[in-house]
Amino acid sequence: MTSAAIHSPPVAKASGAGQTIFQRNLRQFAANRLAMASVGVVLLFVLLAIFAPFIAPHDPNETDLFRRLQPPAWQAGGEWAYLLGCDALGRDILSRIIYGSRISIFIGAAVIFVATTVGIAAGLAAGYFRGWVDVAISRLVDILLSFPYLIFAIGLMAMMGPGLVNIILALAYKEWVIPCRVVRGETLATRELEYVEAARALGASSAHIMVKEILPNILSPVIVVSTIRIAHVIILEASLSFLGLGVQPPTASWGSMVADGRAFILGAWWVSTFPGLAILLLVLAINVASQGLRDAFDPRFQE
Amino acid sequence: MSLGKLAERLLHLVPVLLGVSVIVFLMMALTPGDPVDIMIGDQNVTPEQEQAMREDLGLDLPVHRQFFVFLGNAVQGDFGTSFYHRRPVLDVIVERLPATIELSLVALIIALVTAIPLGVLAAIRRNSILDKMATVGSLLGVSLPGFWFGILLLMLFAVHLQLLPVSGRIGFSSEIEPITHFLLIDTLLRGRPDAFWDALKHILLPAITLGLPMTAILMRVTRTSMLEVMRQDYIVFAEAKGLKRGRILFRHALKNALIPTVSVAAIETGSLLGGNMIVETVFGWPGLGRLVVESVFLRNYPLVQAAVLFYAVTYVLLNFIADILYTTLNPRVKL
Numbered sequence: 001m002t003s004a005a006i007h008s009p010p011v012a013k014a015s016g017a018g019q020t021i022f023q024r025n026l027r028q029f030a031a032n033r034l035a036m037a038s039v040g041v042v043l044l045f046v047l048l049a050i051f052a053p054f055i056a057p058h059d060p061n062e063t064d065l066f067r068r069l070q071p072p073a074w075q076a077g078g079e080w081a082y083l084l085g086c087d088a089l090g091r092d093i094l095s096r097i098i099y100g101s102r103i104s105i106f107i108g109a110a111v112i113f114v115a116t117t118v119g120i121a122a123g124l125a126a127g128y129f130r131g132w133v134d135v136a137i138s139r140l141v142d143i144l145l146s147f148p149y150l151i152f153a154i155g156l157m158a159m160m161g162p163g164l165v166n167i168i169l170a171l172a173y174k175e176w177v178i179p180c181r182v183v184r185g186e187t188l189a190t191r192e193l194e195y196v197e198a199a200r201a202l203g204a205s206s207a208h209i210m211v212k213e214i215l216p217n218i219l220s221p222v223i224v225v226s227t228i229r230i231a232h233v234i235i236l237e238a239s240l241s242f243l244g245l246g247v248q249p250p251t252a253s254w255g256s257m258v259a260d261g262r263a264f265i266l267g268a269w270w271v272s273t274f275p276g277l278a279i280l281l282l283v284l285a286i287n288v289a290s291q292g293l294r295d296a297f298d299p300r301f302q303e
Numbered sequence: 304m305s306l307g308k309l310a311e312r313l314l315h316l317v318p319v320l321l322g323v324s325v326i327v328f329l330m331m332a333l334t335p336g337d338p339v340d341i342m343i344g345d346q347n348v349t350p351e352q353e354q355a356m357r358e359d360l361g362l363d364l365p366v367h368r369q370f371f372v373f374l375g376n377a378v379q380g381d382f383g384t385s386f387y388h389r390r391p392v393l394d395v396i397v398e399r400l401p402a403t404i405e406l407s408l409v410a411l412i413i414a415l416v417t418a419i420p421l422g423v424l425a426a427i428r429r430n431s432i433l434d435k436m437a438t439v440g441s442l443l444g445v446s447l448p449g450f451w452f453g454i455l456l457l458m459l460f461a462v463h464l465q466l467l468p469v470s471g472r473i474g475f476s477s478e479i480e481p482i483t484h485f486l487l488i489d490t491l492l493r494g495r496p497d498a499f500w501d502a503l504k505h506i507l508l509p510a511i512t513l514g515l516p517m518t519a520i521l522m523r524v525t526r527t528s529m530l531e532v533m534r535q536d537y538i539v540f541a542e543a544k545g546l547k548r549g550r551i552l553f554r555h556a557l558k559n560a561l562i563p564t565v566s567v568a569a570i571e572t573g574s575l576l577g578g579n580m581i582v583e584t585v586f587g588w589p590g591l592g593r594l595v596v597e598s599v600f601l602r603n604y605p606l607v608q609a610a611v612l613f614y615a616v617t618y619v620l621l622n623f624i625a626d627i628l629y630t631t632l633n634p635r636v637k638l
Binding site for chain 1: 318319320322323326327330331333334335442443445446447448449450451454455457458462573574576577578580581584585595596599600602604607608610611614615618619622
């Protein structure tokens with residue numbers, strides 16, 4: 001972002017002494033305690049995912065029919081070694097939730113990474129070259145936006161079959177449209193600014209102008225949108241897994257764990273409740289954190 | 304909006320719809336597994352019969368020709384035969400549609416009647432406890448996974464309190480001869496208030512689950528636009544004139560504040576369609592969404608294809624209506 005401060009006087013004007021706009025925004029974000037707490041929760045989940053084998057008290061796929069539907073520790077019949085109880089195959093729910101965080105976070109991050117990369121490339125090309133490139137990309141965006149997200153993903157999963165890579169692809173096929181629209185709009189506005197014109201006059205190539213001049217200056221809104229979208233993608237993945245179209249058993253994923261518990265809502269409330277609570281916590285934390293990011297980094301939300 | 308403008312906007316839909324059908328066609332054309340093999344299953348068929356089936360379905364044609372055949376048939380409402388039901392796909396879909404539409408409409412009504420008053424209250428009592436609760440509530444509303452929320456509702460109201468039924472559209476004893484196929488209407492038309500009550504009890508939880516994210520979004524939109532409108536000169540002027548606060552709020556402010564709410568509601572109705580798959584699965588609701596999910600597992604591809612196309616076309620039309628509503632309600636916007 002330092003290059004942003006050098007290159008674009010209209011956007012990145014230092015406000016305080018020796019502070020770039022980025023530093024000021026970052027400080028504003030850090031002052032938002034609720035947002036920082038949410039970042040903490042998200043980080044906690046990321047750590048859980050990375051160190052799952054060391055943190056999880058049990059093997060997530062180890063079945064024990066003697067512990068079938070064993071209630072959580074604080075209920076009669078529960079054990080502290082199996083804090084959140086066990087599912088219908090006697091697997092430890094806490095361990096499965098910890099391992100399940102890997103799926104949610106990995107798929108969420110992978111989809112957003114792929115989608116943002118493709119979206120930035122397509123959006124830059126559409127906004128910079130305009131003309132038929134813009135028409136072609138924008139039409140494709142319009143068409144993809146015409147599909148409700150879940151049905152589109154379901155259709156693709158039906159076609160490609162289940163599997164980790166296929167889920168990422170099925171979601172990314174539509175997700176890139178969102179960063180693309182943001183980047184296109186910002187590029188259209190930025191390409192007319194003086195410093196871009198100056199670079200062009202100096203003989204810089206289109207690729208150089210797009211990547212080195214325009215991109216750094218439009219990155220903030222893209223990052224803000226992408227963090228908000230991670231929460232959506234996590235819910236979509238969980239929804240696909242819930243429907244049985246996502247990650248296949250026995251791999252623990254939060255959506256399929258909630259689905260497993262559906263058959264036992266009469267007696268074993270914990271089987272569905274805890275994995276769902278994990279989804280809610282993570283998604284809520286991402287939503288609050290990204291709202292804080294937006295308030296701090298998006299000039300449109302600044303008073 | 305003039306008729307010419309309307310026609311122009313409608314014309315813009317053509318390339319989008321064409322693109323949508325290309326994608327839907329490709330989605331299924333690229334599906335591994337031969338439809339003829341799936342149709343045959345474990346029946347004994349001679350190679351000649353198999354070839355005849357292939358020709359019958361147009362599968363011997365090159366891909367681009369297959370697309371035009373698909374498009375031509377689709378425009379005439381012919382989406383092929385549902386492998387599983389052994390009936391035309393369109394018939395099966397039409398049969399399931401009323402349940403889905405009824406559920407979506409009730410969800411929409413629930414969302415509107417809760418979101419608008421809450422949004423207005425949050426705006427006029429800005430920064431009060433109520434406003435803060437509404438903000439937290441709307442954040443929760445968009446963060447709750449629908450399938451989980453539905454299960455929680457089931458556990459509380461159906462299992463624990465035993466107030467509401469677990470699944471289905473209506474109880475056995477309340478089944479009636481359909482007229483419109485919308486049960487909430489048919490039960491009244493047949494003069495069966497008990498059956499109406501039963502149908503209402505069945506639809507309540509699924510509709511709340513489906514409507515929750517929309518409620519959250521509409522409440523936010525209403526709150527924001529209400530705050531915006533209250534800052535306008537004409538409201539300040541009305542206050543200066545000494546008009547009663549209630550009159551200012553409802554006659555002057557709300558009318559304008561609802562413009563964004565209405566158009567967002569139209570767009571979000573499209574998202575309700577997407578949520579149907581989840582909610583209908585959780586509550587065993589016999590609608591289109593559940594049919595699609597079942598069809599994926601049964602590899603009933605023609606049905607999945609037709610349903611995806613149907614959802615997309617409906618979504619495009621709803622967005623179109625949202626645009627038109629926005630321009631008609633707000634004369635300042637010229638599109």
